[in-house]
Amino acid sequence: MGTAKRNAVLAVVVVGLALGGGGCSNGPPEFREPPVRVVATTTLVADLVQRVGGERVIVDTLMGPGVDPHRYQPTAGDRKKLETAHLVFFNGLHLEGKMADLLAKNAGRFRAVAVTAALAPAELLPADGEGGEFDPHVWFNVSLWAKCLTTVTNALAELDAAGRPLYEANAAAYQKELEALDWEIRRELAKVPSAKRKLVTSHDAFRYFGAAYHYEVRGLQGVSTASETSTKDRIELAKYLSEHRIPAVFTETSVPDEGLRAVLDTCQRDYGHTVQLIGGSTALFSDALGPPETPAGTYCGMIRHNVQVIVTALGN
Numbered sequence: 483m484g485t486a487k488r489n490a491v492l493a494v495v496v497v498g499l500a501l502g503g504g505g506c507s508n509g510p511p512e513f514r515e516p517p518v519r520v521v522a523t524t525t526l527v528a529d530l531v532q533r534v535g536g537e538r539v540i541v542d543t544l545m546g547p548g549v550d551p552h553r554y555q556p557t558a559g560d561r562k563k564l565e566t567a568h569l570v571f572f573n574g575l576h577l578e579g580k581m582a583d584l585l586a587k588n589a590g591r592f593r594a595v596a597v598t599a600a601l602a603p604a605e606l607l608p609a610d611g612e613g614g615e616f617d618p619h620v621w622f623n624v625s626l627w628a629k630c631l632t633t634v635t636n637a638l639a640e641l642d643a644a645g646r647p648l649y650e651a652n653a654a655a656y657q658k659e660l661e662a663l664d665w666e667i668r669r670e671l672a673k674v675p676s677a678k679r680k681l682v683t684s685h686d687a688f689r690y691f692g693a694a695y696h697y698e699v700r701g702l703q704g705v706s707t708a709s710e711t712s713t714k715d716r717i718e719l720a721k722y723l724s725e726h727r728i729p730a731v732f733t734e735t736s737v738p739d740e741g742l743r744a745v746l747d748t749c750q751r752d753y754g755h756t757v758q759l760i761g762g763s764t765a766l767f768s769d770a771l772g773p774p775e776t777p778a779g780t781y782c783g784m785i786r787h788n789v790q791v792i793v794t795a796l797g798n
């Protein structure tokens with residue numbers, strides 16, 4: 483079964499599925515009263531669900547800050563958490579390679595919802611043959627991420643009908659906040675002259691960002707980090723950076739930076755072009771948020787951090 487189809491099946495069928503269908507006694511636990519116990523795969527998904535759920539929901543996140551969801555292997559502990567949760571939220575679109583397989587294979591055991599399930603194919607970018615059919619990094623278009631609020635709200639309210647007014651009010655308030663954020667970053671990103679809007683990163687996580695905010699984006703690795711880069715990829719990227727005189731490339735907190743370092747060495751050696759490696763405390767957050775108590779520990783804070791880093795490095 484194709485990934486997109488599998489995600490859709492999980493989202494539509496598993497929500498509201500009665501306890502342990504088909505004679506299986508190990509279905510999800512029955513929900514009686516709040517708090518709703520939620521397991522989220524990534525920090526981004528957890529943040530979205532917490533904003534909608536507020537005090538009626540407790541969210542446990544499987545993949546913490548700095549963890550790469552493409553390569554993540556579910557543990558026995560994860561499985562236990564999934565089985566005891568009232569609801570499981572995941573990104574879908576094959577972001578969570580192995581984790582998505584586990585959810586799909588055990589559909590009757592968990593109530594699992596892909597937050598991206600209601601996004602129309604026309605709004606999605608292709609994955610170019612990697613992993614699934616579509617690029618999963620939808621959160622880098624703030625307006626598109628806001629559209630995932632409806633799926634989260636409905637899934638929580640189907641389980642906890644008494645909570646619906648709160649979930650809808652929280653979602654509406656957050657929607658407004660995201661609309662304001664979208665305008666704010668458009669203003670910031672427009673400060674970089676259009677000829678300099680070239681964003682080169684470790685992996686291709688920023689295509690939605692590029693399409694929404696008019697930046698040319700390029701990753702050393704593709705949409706998934708699961709594939710290895712070749713010498714050819716590195717040589718081509720070095721040529722691109724040197725020919726366009728691009729001054730900086732960006733590392734990501736959830737992806738090792740050796741590959742990019744090798745590219746920059748090639749730029750220097752073969753073209754005499756020096757490229758700054760933006761990393762450390764100014765690395766971009768791509769597939770995971772920062773630690774909870776830091777500014778990048780929330781979705782809005784993470785987006786602002788990235789935008790500030792990009793504008794500072796490319797805008798001069």
Ligand SMILES: [Zn+2]
Pocket residue numbers: 552619685686687705706707768769
């Ligand atoms: Zn990614």
